[in-house]
Amino acid sequence: MNGDVEMNEKQRYITLDLGGAPMTPWCRFKRVVKRTFRIELFIGLWVTIREMFKTLFMGKSHTTKYPFEKMPISSRYRAIHDMLRLLESGHYRCIGCGLCEKICISNCIAMETRYDENQRKEVSGYTINFGRCIFCGYCAEVCPELAIVHGARYETASEQRASFSLFEDMLTPIDKLKEQKEFEGYGAPSPWADKNIKKTPLAY
Amino acid sequence: MYAMLLYIDGGGVVMVKKSDMAQYVNITIDGKNCIGKQGDTILQIARANDVYIPTLCYLSKVKPIASCRMCLVEIQGSEGVVLSCQERAVEGTVITTDSKMLYKHRQNIMKLFGVNHPLECGVCDKSGECDLQNKTLEFDVATQNFCAKESDKKVENWGFISYDPSLCIVCEKCVRICNEIVGESILEVAVGGYKSRIINTNKEADCSNCGECMAVCPVGALTNSEFKYSSNAWELERIPATCVHCSSGCPLYYEVKPSSTANREESIYRVTNPFEFSSLCGAGRFAYDFANKDAKKDKEAFTRALKAFEGAKSIRFSANITNEEALILQKLKEKKGYKLICDEARNYQKFLAAYSMVSGKSLYSGDLATLKDSDAIIIFGTRINDDNPMVKYHISMASKWHRARVAYLHPMEDVSMSKIVTQFIKYEVGSEEGVVALLANAFLSDLRLSDAVKEYLESLDVGNLSAESNVGEEELEGLVNSFEKKNTFSFVIGADLYAHPRAQEIAKVLALFEKYLDCNVILTPPASNALGVALICNLDDEDVNEQSIGYNVKGDFTLGSLGEVDLDMPALNQQEGTLTTIDKRVVATHVALPFGGYVLNDIANALGLETEYTIDYTKELPKRSGYKAVEFDTLNHEFSKEGNDIRGYLLETKDVKIDEIFEEIEELPAYDGGVVYWCNEGIHFTYNTLYKYPASKYLKGSKQFAVAMKISDGEELIFENEKRQYRRIFKLDETMKGTIAITSSVTEPLEVSSFKNYRYTLMKLQEDGVIR
Incomplete structure (x- = not known):
């Protein structure tokens, strides 16, 4: 109890003179009229108007008309994967090295590759199980080609618990190649990457 | 008594007697006291004692190549460095395997290997199991200060193998393996400094497509054309197993992974093997896709099977089954009184029994390891390169390493053996009994023999036999002379003899070689597990038209993993169990792919045997035949550090009562005219290997044969043998001579590789166009 008394002594209360509360209906009416027609209301409403x-x-x-419009998000945000194409040839960048499949900690990437007619490694199948994907970003970080x-x-809501995404779904549509943006998030080369390149010694 | 000296041998510790100490050397490597055998190289001793010395071109199973110079070590007290892979250890040497200088040196070697090496690890098949990749990282090669002008190098395709010269580091492993082990010497190094490369002198023509070169390639230069780019090495799961195509029972790994992104059922992507110590032929390496896929538990078919079993009198089966399955069949025989009919193993069983009667041992003495170290070898009654490539590889090793004299006795010359064989002795078809008698007479007559043998040899009419069999006395004399002063004598016997009408008599005479010459005799089993079946089952001779069950062969009710069958059974890569190999070794094989249907054990259980799993029978394999009561799960699948085969266990050889009775030689039969030799040519053994080697659907013969039979190249033939019709397309082979043609006995599912009757059939063209 002693403590409480001391607390109250230390706190300095100031009593404001707010006038008396309207006691009669007339007084109450007057206050309403006064508050309604004062200019402060319109000052507050000015921004709105x-x-x-x-x-x-x-x-x-x-207003963002979601879902017709979306907010721009940071390049570091980790949403559903995109598969990029080479701007020069339009060929997909993925070389089928399988590092994303290997590094995936939730084991949701599966890929199929084969020896194609041009003696290249062709990606003949690629899926990501978004029911399992935890969007950790390792796949994008490990990709040596900035392909994934x-x-x-x-938006990852789907009718099924495990919704798969195929290579074609994620790949930049060939007609929208010009709109493809270079990735700047995890795994992208640093702005000063050029400075770190060393030349191979060539004697000829 | 015993020195405080422990020698590690195959994982076990051996106490060494002081008197035997001279056979061992003591050296110090990096401060560790290491013991090795006299004559071992420093590297061998280091590896046996768990000391690491980096190597790149070293391959345990061939002689040191010494092309990479990574294995350099320093020896205390001597200037400079030595190559540990080829330097024999000297008692008391103190060796340093790692120093600043050596590290720098090795780093420079790796930089040189890296000159212009394409940076395509991302797509390279070898990535993840590449020696170049590993060593480049190990020696921290971060910069490159060497360079050379790159030339245009094109990828070459050699059948099952593709060669990318730009990835090749010219370590020569492939060349050595092709020369020393496979014995074909088809690969060569085209020397040209930086432009050096491997060349295939024969392309696809005469290469046996064994894929050994590809297996030992430390980089991605030699790759499997089929597997190429289909998977990364680390995605595959390795299933240790045993090759089931022939009796050599080579160790291999089935590498499995889900079939595709949509189909998560696993499939085999490739086969690899412990290539440092053992080899594989092309069948083992490339013909792996024989699983019985998509089989379901068909209850109705199972009920029908049980009904068929209840009514059956006999079970016919192929010898391509596990020991456990053979035991199940034997138990069913004991319970239900079935006759067990296995043509492949029955002849072999009889042959072995006759052999034991004279040798006094339940098994033949030989094994492949001794064959490899032999310096005198006789091959008799087998086209060994086709019958059992692994035996040929061991003969090749003996030929290359010990300059072995190799005598090849056969009615037909074999071009593929020409680089190994030192003396070819041609005998007439059917005259094997005479030939073996002549051999015995030539080799044994000067020894101290038992009366029965003496009497047998004295009774021989050598002149007549020599004339009838066409084996000259001078030829044999030359053979005996060339075998003088040789230390290890091997005798390889093959399937021509097992089904010979006089097989038992031949076996008895052959046993004399083991008994009196202490010869390393190998009776090559005619099918994958023919030895196992012969030891486990009490087989019966052929029955006539009785209600039969067929297991992987045709029966009134057929069980099997291939073709049109009444009840699906798992293939041998879908089963676990043990096999008995040519080395008399019991080795395990595991399940590579799942099987959804019923197995033989389910039927046996429904018929009253009570065992949960097939492998529960492993410990029950008959002890009287030399099997041990060992649980399946305890069977080892690895090699020792020294590279010795210590898989599974060896059969115990039992003593058998000796009974030396020799019959007089029957008159040698004459085979005049066109003869067909039933031989699964190339790397083809059973129907399972056929899809890789479709050439086996031909009847291959010489010009002489074509003239005699009035047929021309490409003509389709129908001929009959053992009451069956065969269709073959005639193929003229310019390299062949004489009137013997070759054809495969297995071109359809449910056909077995070896015949009940003699392997040669006399053919006559009948008026109706059918050859009989």
Whole structure:
């Protein structure tokens, strides 16, 4: 109990003079009228009204019409994977090295490769089981070709618990090759990567 | 008495007697006291004692190649360095395997190997199991300060193998293996400094497609054309197993992985083997796709099978089964009184029994390890390169390492043996009994023999036999002379003799070689597990038209893993069990692929035997035949550090009552005209290997044969043998001579590799166009 008394002594309360509370109905009515027609209300509403006019008549809206519109996300965000293509040839970048399959800690990547007619390693099948994927980003980080990267498709709800994604689904559509953006997230070369390249000694 | 000296041999510790000390050397490697055999190299002793010396071109199973210079070591007290792979250890040497200088040296070697090596590890098949990759990382090669102008190197395809010269480091392992072990010497090094490469002097033509070169390649230069780019090495699961195609029972690994992204059922991607110590022929390496896939537990078929078993009088089966299955069949025989009929093993069983009667031992004395170290070898009654390539490999090793005299006795010359054989003795078809008598007379007559043998040899009419069999007395004299002063004498016997009408008499005479010459006699089993079946089952001779069950052969009710069968059975790579090999070794094989149907044990259990798993029978294999009461799961599948085969266990040889009775030689039969020799040519043994070697559907013969039989190249023939019709396409082979043609006995499923009757059949063209 002693403690409480001391606390109260230390705290300095200030009593504000707010006037008396309206006691009669007339007084109450007066207060309502006073509050309603004071200019502060419109000062508070000014921003709203301004934005309303902007939206309605000037076409400047802050609303994102999800799911028709989406917010831009950081390049480091790890959403559903994208498979990129070479900008020059349009051929997919994946060389089928299998490192993503190996490093995947939830074991959700499966791939099939074969020896194709051009004596190259062809990726004949590639799936990611998004029911298992934990979006750790190791696959994108380990990829030596920046072929598998994390894209911006973050909606992973599906009708099935285990929804698979095929290589073709993730691959940049060939007609949208020009829109393909270089990946800047995990595993991407640093902006000063050029400086670290050493030349092979060539005597001829 | 015993020195405080322990010699590690195959995992076991052997106490060494002081008197035997001279056979061993004591050296110190990196401060560790190491003991090895006299004559061992420093590297061999280091490896046996768990001391690591980096190597790149060293391959245990061939003589040191010494092309990479990675294994350099320093010897205290002497200047400079020595190659540990070829330097024999001298008592008391103190060796350092690692120093700053050696490290620098090895790093430079790795840099040189890395010059212009394509940076395609990402797609290379070898990535993950590549010696170049490992050693480059081990010696921390971060920069390259050597260079050379790169030339245009094209990938070459050699049948099952593809060669990429730009990845090749010219370590010469492949060349050595082709020369020393396979005995074909088809690969050569084209020397040209940096432009050196491996060349295939024969391309596909005469290469036996064994794939040994590919197996030993430390980099991705020689790769499997079929497997190429289909999987990374680390994705595959290794199933230790035993090759089931022939009786050599070579160790291998089936490497499995889910079939595709959609089908997660596993399939075999490739076969590898412990190539440092053992070899594989092409059948083992490439013909692995014989599993009975998609079989389901068909209850109705199973009920029908039980019904068939209840009514059956006999069980016919092929010898390509495990020891455990053979025991199940034997137990069923004991319980239900079935007759067990296995043509492949029955002749062999009788042959072995006759052999034992004279030798006094239940098994033949020989094994492949001794064959490899022989310096005098006779091959008799077998086209060994086709019958059992692994035996040929061992003969090749003997030929290369010990300059062995190799005498090859056969009615037909074999081009594929020409680089090994020193003397070819041709005898007439059917005259084997005469030939073996002549051999015995030539080799044994000067020895102290028992009266019965003496009498037998004296009764021989050598002149007549020589004339009838066409084996000249001078030829035999030359043979005996060339075998003088040789230390280890091996005798390889083959399937021509087992089904010979006078097989037992031949066996008895052959046993004399083991008995009096202490010869390393190998009775090559005619099918994968013919020895096992012969030792486990009490086989019966052929029955006539009785209600029969067929297991992997045709019967009134057929069980099997191939073709049209009444009840699906697992193939040998879908089963676990043991096999008895040519080395008289019991080795285990494991399940590579799952099987969904019923197995033989299920039927046996339904018929009243009570054992949960097939492998529960492993410990029950008959002790009287030399098997041991060993649990399946305790069977070893590895080699010793020295490279000795210590898989499973060796059969125990029992003493048998000796009964030396020799019959007089029957008049030698004459085979005048076209003769067909039933031989699964190439690397073809059973139907399982056929899909890899479709050439086996031909009847191959010489021009002389074509003229005699009035047939031409490419003509389709129908001929009959053992009441069966065979269809073959005639193929003219310019390298062949004489009137003997070759054809495979197995071109359809449920056919077995060896015949009940003699392997040569006299053919006559009948008027209706059918050859009989």
